[in-house]
Amino acid sequence: MSSRVCLSVNATPVHVPEGATVAVAIALAGGAFRTSRGGEPRAPLCGMGVCFECRVRIDGIAQLRACMTPAREGMQVRTDG
């Protein structure tokens, strides 16, 4: 079993394997990655940093692509703005 990393998604702790991305942590936490202009829930489409559907706030910095950001111990992720 590989080592695990603990981070928080909307203040809830989530454990992911070492090397996993923030996108994986959000998927495990459940719920949407962002809300569209029209109020719809959205989640990753391209998985490789092109579509920006997975953009979230990480440690206070907005608009970061969760699928391109490795999960790190203690990270604070917000999907609600």
Next chain:
Amino acid sequence: MAESVRHYDVLVVGAGPAGLAAARAAAAHGVRVGIVDAQPRAGGQVWRHDVAHGAPPMARRALDILGAGQVEWLAQTQVTMAQSGWLLADSPAGARELHYGSLVLATGARELLLPFPGWTLPGVTGAGGAQALAKQGWPLAGRRVVVAGSGPLLLASAATLRRHGARVLGIHEQASRRALAGFALRLPRWPSKALQAAALQVQLAGIGYHAGSVVVGAYGDTQLREIEIEGPRGRHHIACDQLAVGYGLVPNTELAELLGCRLERSGAHPQVAVDALLRSSVANVFAAGEALGIGGRDSALVEGAIAGCMAAGGTDAAQALQSRRRQVRAFATELQRTFALDPRVHALAQDDTLICRCEDVPLRALRGFTDPRDAKLASRCGMGACQGRICGTALAELGLGDAERSTDGGRRPPLFPVRLAALADSFTDDSQGIHP
């Protein structure tokens, strides 16, 4: 911020098979090489590191070059602007100025993602997208997944998803049974590809492969619950948790365009125009791999080697690889013929289907415009975070927007959204002789 300014004889943008091959070839000529990629790990998409299974064996050898003394590897480094002789890139450590003597563009490809009713629902991803997410550690154990769209990527995606514990309910390929049968007959001309296909067949044993079959709708409230398929025997619904649907790949040409390299069209999409030695129309700028038109890993490897040699001044070595390049590109042409898109795939989007996912612009709002730029100004289509990469490519494919004048056309910096602080870092540093 002296450490943020770097000088290379050869700078390679993109660390997939083409970029890695270019870095290796250039380094063999004894020059100083830099290689950058926006992703945290090298390998590109086809050799993406798998959290559960590591890197594929073939990739491990190619990745060795990153540990060699002459090659500097810069991860999570996103090129945002091009100046004369240097690129500005954003990284977690701040802005970086990357100066070069020669530049190799190995910017790869992205997936062709086409709009259809329900495609914005969580649970709908690209086919390559699903594969990329699986390798990141995306939870798939026991999940019911349908793979659809077109091309050989569907098989690779299904194999990866199954390996990560997904229940793959079926693969739905839009190409007709007849087109696929012709391809199967010609496949033995490329023995290594025939072997690869046979190996995939074993990995996919028990999963139905349906030709002439297209996803026409995805349904659910806040999460995908079922999809509708139109196949040779009519329409039917399949209950599933995830849909992995992609219609092939399109070259990433944004940086080439920003540098002023001449682009040419292949079908609806632009690719970087080069001569036989992979020189672009701009002096000292070379290109390799998918940026030249979709050719797959084998084309990327040989073209990366050619471009890397050329960038380091090794014309003879580049000449020696010409026949190999012709051979692998011939297979790519065969794939394009087999998996050409059925016109019904272009007609899936309905009036209320969102085309621009960033700005929530439905197809209805784009009708009646002859100039895509007018449509963009009136609707905001293409003005969101992805900068038109998804909707612009889709509109070009659907024949609703000229690629050069579409929502992602007329590329201007920055190439990707960038924090003001990162720009300020580089443009307020007088010691570098740079002024706003």
